Amino acid sequence: MxxxxxxxxxxxxxxxxxxxxxxxxxxxxxxxxxxxxxxxxxxxxxxxxxxxxxxxxxxxxxxxxxxxxxxxxxxxxxxxxxxxxxxxxxxxxxxxxxxxxxxxxxxxxxxxxxxxxxxSEENRTVVLLVSDYRSGSSLLGEMFNQNDDVFYLFEPLLGVVGPRAQKRFLERLLSCNPLHWGFLRRSRQSGCGEFTEETPDYRNCLKNTNRTAECLKYGITVAKFIRLRGIESIQDFGILDKPNVFVVHSFRDPRGTINSRLSYDVVNYNGKKIPRDGLTEEIVGNIANSLCWRYYNDSVFGDSLPNKYTRVTYEDVCTDPETNIRHVYKMIGHEAPQRVLDWFAQHTHAHSISAKDDKMGLERNSALTAVRWKEELPREFICAIEKNCRQLMDYLQLEYTCSDNNM
Known part of the structure; x- marks a missing residue:
């Protein structure tokens, strides 16, 4: 037989x-x-x-x-x-x-x-790490990617457009069967080992590995997004009705986020590519308004979800990684692994204080990077950001640097 x-x-x-x-x-x-x-x-x-x-x-x-x-x-x-x-x-x-x-x-x-x-869906923890572009989410995502018990998806919503498609993606994610898996090279548990270099063998492995089978091996599934419509949309989709689904809001001071975006030679604005030298106070203010509106709505709505939502800032993790990582893991009902804590202790106090050569790099002195905007942003840009982010800054009790905005 x-x-x-x-x-x-x-x-x-x-x-x-x-x-x-x-x-x-x-x-x-x-x-x-x-x-x-x-x-x-x-x-x-x-x-x-x-x-x-x-x-x-x-x-x-x-x-x-x-x-x-x-x-x-x-x-x-x-x-x-x-x-x-x-x-x-x-x-x-x-x-x-x-x-x-x-x-x-x-x-x-x-x-x-x-x-x-x-x-099974009932026995797996699913974490949705929601963030925005250049908000430090790649670093914060490592608090899960460095956990040997986590299957981690990096930007799986790339190419998933529209609320219906995103809803279908999230529903299938709960059973480790999404149609899109994101950049598996950024996942330590892809089934092909940790990525070190691009080789034909590695590409073939990623192509042939059964991703659902790999995902099902782990008790925790984490997906990091910068392309989700908003945290409230997750509630609208009915995903948060599941007792084992949690939202971690990866957040950064908007002045730090915008300073990071302006580090590129070209800045995306209203579907156009604007040279960095062509930026004006008005354009920076409009970028800040759009960013802070999303930050504010997600924060207010997230705070209405007891035991399902937590907000973790890039700045807090950079200055005190252990306390903040333990806080996140406590919310999802798991212990923070020592491997994760050790990884952050090493990578947030590296010798490099700049990401000029590798803007997507993870190894740098993040404690200094977190406040670099104070030295690099022109004062008129800082004031424009604070003026357009007043509602968010008041809600999160962020400190102003332009006295005329602190009124």
Whole structure:
């Protein structure tokens, strides 16, 4: 009998097929028993074997058990010869081996059951890390990506446009089956190891790995977004009705966010690319108004979601990573791993204080980077930002630097 399932089965199908396989094992082993004792039989010349192959194949990941034992229908000889005794002894050894193989199958079955239970929506924690462009979200996302128990998706909403498409994406994400997976090179748990360099082998691995199977291995799924319509839309989609879904709002002082955006030679504004030298106080003020309006709405709505939402700022994590990381993990009901805390201690106090050569880099002295806007932004730009972000700054009690705005 052979059981082979090449496609990823549903949990119900997997459990059913596993039970059928184990039932067949029991029926075969029962042929060796008589009144609760193992009955040794002479091995006839025309004996045959029964082989069970149990395999769930998930592309590169497979859990497999295969074994063979003799199934004998003949009655033992009345006067066993030495030759027959040798065969009987061999049968006994076969039965002992079969018992060990059965234990291995039962162990494999338990692993399958554990995998299915972990992969169910009810038993997995799903974290939606919501942020904005150049708000430090890549660094803050590492508080999950560096956790060995997390499957991390980096910007999976790239190309997912419109509320209906985003709703469908989030619904499928809960079962580790989204249509888009983002930049898997930024995920440590992609199934291909941590990315170090672009090679043909690495590209082939990413192409051929069953991502749903990899995602189901972990008890926590985290997706980082800068393209979500807003935190309120998650509530509108019904996603937050799930008890195991949480929102972490990755936030940055708007003056720091805009200073980071202005570090590029060209700035996107109303669908146009404006050279940095062509920026005016009015344009910077309009950029700030749009950014802070989203920040404010997300913050106010998020604060209305008890035990489902927390806000973590880039500045706070840079100055006191351990306290803020522990706070986030406490909200989602997990302990902050020491590996994550150690990673942040190393990467937020690196020697580099600038990201001029690598604006998407993660290793820098973030404590200094967090307040660099005070030295790099022209004062008129700072005042324009504060003027257009007054509602947000008052709500979050951010300190003003332009006295005429603090009124």
């Amino acid at each position: 052979t059981w082979r399932e090449n496609m990823s089965p549903s949990p119900t199908t997997t459990i059913l097929l596993t039970l059928i396989a184990l039932l067949n094992i029991y029926l075969v082993l029962a042929s060796f028993q008589n009144n609760g004792m193992i009955r040794l039989r002479e091995m006839p010349d025309d004996y045959f074997t029964v082989t069970l192959n149990a395999q769930i194949s998930r592309d590169n990941t497979a859990i497999t058990n295969s074994f063979t034992w003799p199934y004998v229908a003949a009655e033992p000889s009345a006067n066993p010869s030495p030759k027959n005794l040798d065969r009987t002894l061999q049968q006994f050894e076969n039965v002992l081996e079969t018992s060990q193989q059965l234990e291995n199958v039962l162990e494999t079955s338990q692993k399958l059951q554990n995998l299915l239970e972990m992969g």
